[in-house]
Amino acid sequence: MRKLPSLRLRLVTVFALVALVAAVSVSGIAYWLTRDAVLTRAQNAALNDFRKSLGDHAGALPENATCDDLRGMAAAVANNTMNYQVVLVDDQSEGPICTVESDPTVFKLDMVPTALIEAVHERRDDDTPDAPYHLYWQRVSLDGDPYLIGGTRVLEGGPTAYTLTSLAPERDDLNSLAWSLGFATALAVIGSVLLAQAAATMVLRPVQRLSDAAQRLGEGRLDTRLEVRGADELAHLTRTFNSAAESLERQVRDLSNREAASRRFVADMSHELRTPMTAITAMTEVLEEEVDSLDPMIAPAVQLVVSETRRLNDLVENLMEVTRFDARTAQMVLDDVDIADQVTACIDARAWLDAVEVAAERGVIARLDPRRLDVILANLIGNALKHGGSPVRVTVTEDTRDGRDEVVLEVADRGPGIPEDVLPHVFDRFYKASASRPRSDGSGLGLSIALENAHLHGGEISARNAPGGGAVFTLRLPRDAGQPGETEADAEADAECVTEAEPDAGDVPRQRTATEPPTTAPASGGEGKETR
Template structure:
């Protein structure tokens, strides 16, 4: 039954996905496991060394077996030839039949070869052409087994010689089998015609090959067992080292998660035990210092909160007196009247500072909570612009809003308004020329509001410091809004409560831009902002 092509492609994609998953998990395990890398490296290096040693030993064994076989083959061929020559020399001088003497020469050697597993070929008289078709040889032997180089050697040379060849024989089934062999050539003189004939002995190397194969299998088995032993020993050794390290990692992760009471178990007196002891001492010192810092922070927060609360009562009394003086300033001389006005102004600033300090103390204590509602950032921007219009007019700037439509999000209306108010008043404080532009935009996942001014701007590195408490870019610059230096810090804390981003960009002489990005849904995760952090009208920096 044929498969649907779409089913086949789906199966291939599934197979590719599974293979990719397995590969990814394998690579992750390889990167994270030092034990696996050490074991693999040790096994690979051991395999390389064992392979080199094994090849060297096999080569030495092969050379030894061949040298031994060469000596034995030449010795046996020489002995058989000498015996055959002695037998021919003992033939009566009256016997001059060449064919008869050739038979008496070859037949015993052929029978001996059949019992001792070697073959023989008798070539024609020296000086003739190579082995003729009429040459006598061991039955079923292929005469081409005698190498040409050895034949050429005896075309004018009488010394015994040998070389390697391939022994080819015909089986009873008519097939031809071949095996490596040593070919040894030697010459005899035939009394019947007083001419020299060449005997070629072919000694198979089957026993030596079997021995080499046996040695190779034994060495391969030994190498495999040795690699397994090396891998096991390496795994055990690395486990003894890696296990304490893994325990230390787990304890360090728990310490980082706030479980300061976690400690390593110490056993023995070796280096790892001393490392565990030092680690525990470090954890104890860190725990003590962290608790001291927590206690100090708690005391500081309590102090700020208590002072802020305690100052509210006398501040109320002072404010009542200040308002009375301010209302009656028309009856005072000009200097006293001006002092009454300054008194009320500074009392307003002091009260704002107390409110901000109380809010900061709530953030530090983790007591700040959100009151989620559905809001429109465009409406928020309009309300803030209306509330700060007098301050903007006093500084001679105009605040305008650019929005394509409603921009809704789930957020705390009071806190978002405070963030936008702090950004706008900060822009009015630092604006020197040009309008202040509030841009509002949104996408499927996020809503953003950016406040752009064209004032003094921010130097390199100040964009990250501008949200620090009481930090000012230019301490000599006067505030026109009566700020406390905590507005942007509170704005950042409010933004963090919403899970949003509050970022700043600035360049000296080109002004600054602050961007607020909030998730459209409460608890959502931000991945990008609908508005760019760098304004579109910013010039490219000079390299």
């Protein structure tokens, strides 16, 4: 789509075009009216004087006038204040045709157009019986100069007379008028441009102020207000903007307060649940160890209590992790990680070696947080195993195109794929693909936590369906997360809040107790979402 020019340029252009069209129209009309009036006045003056002078001198000719008589008449007629020349032709006598010119160097008979000669010799008794011959005229251009040629027959056997009058003075006057009108048109256009600039400035300055204020408002400065000036439409628009900004600030403040209260509630609830959950988890593990010695009627209930306790414990840990992401307090401990080793360690720690194929070359090193990378891998692979089925294939490649330096991990399964209506929501928190199955083994937070960890590294996770079937999750991480590592105390404090809550898929090793050393880097919960 072609980008339109600025509003100022469009206003100036419209003003200039309107002024140009108006000025050219007025100047053109004035020029043509003036031209017609000037030429008509000059033409009538020359022809009337020619007719009068011809009539005065024709009566003095003898009955059988000779060429000398005609020459004297031509000189007398040409002696006038209008500066026209005369040609007399005596073609009525019985002798040879006599043609005389008042000034042969200026005007000769062969300069008279043939059409004018024919018109002069044509009798028109039906129109005016008393004057069968009329005075005719024609404007011509000779050597680039304008002239008026007129002709008529002298009555009662007189000669035929032609006159040549120069229209150069009138042409010069009209050229001066044209230049004056052109100069006036240019001044009108320039004036309209200056006027348009002033009008655009008056109109656009408040619009620019409003635009700047809207930009500041969009940047989060909700206290932005504009000074109301005047009582016109722009002032009304400014009042409307101030009212909208005030309403927006009030609503955002209310939403922020509610969101902060919700985060505090979830954090406090999760924190308060950790102590009883630790005790409950220890007790359920003791019961699990003694399940073989319990009454067969009680054993299934014990197993249910154990599984649900683990699920509740994972949910609490996931909620605490989500709270850290929302509060922007999640930190990273960066280290140089061999991606292939990290993938293998993640799969081995969860006993997924028989269900996962790994296509990764050793030596692909990236500076990342190994614990958070383990969380991402556990959630993606666990989700693929749970919903897509084995074998799951994990591929590690490098992407250095267009100046990028990224590590790309793809987790592909052999399942039916993700429905198109579900695909945009796979990373949403607590999203369930089927409303008829609101309860699942997972909490619906695993993929969202994986995405948040990827964003923390400056990376991204995307999901798509493979052409041959199955879902493909693509993780892109920069080679260097570029963030300074947290202090040892911060790392210990952050790790203290995260236990090894594995994804609810595949063969999951027994959850460690508070006194057991972890077999791998601690990972936050990674429940697979019900996306298919």
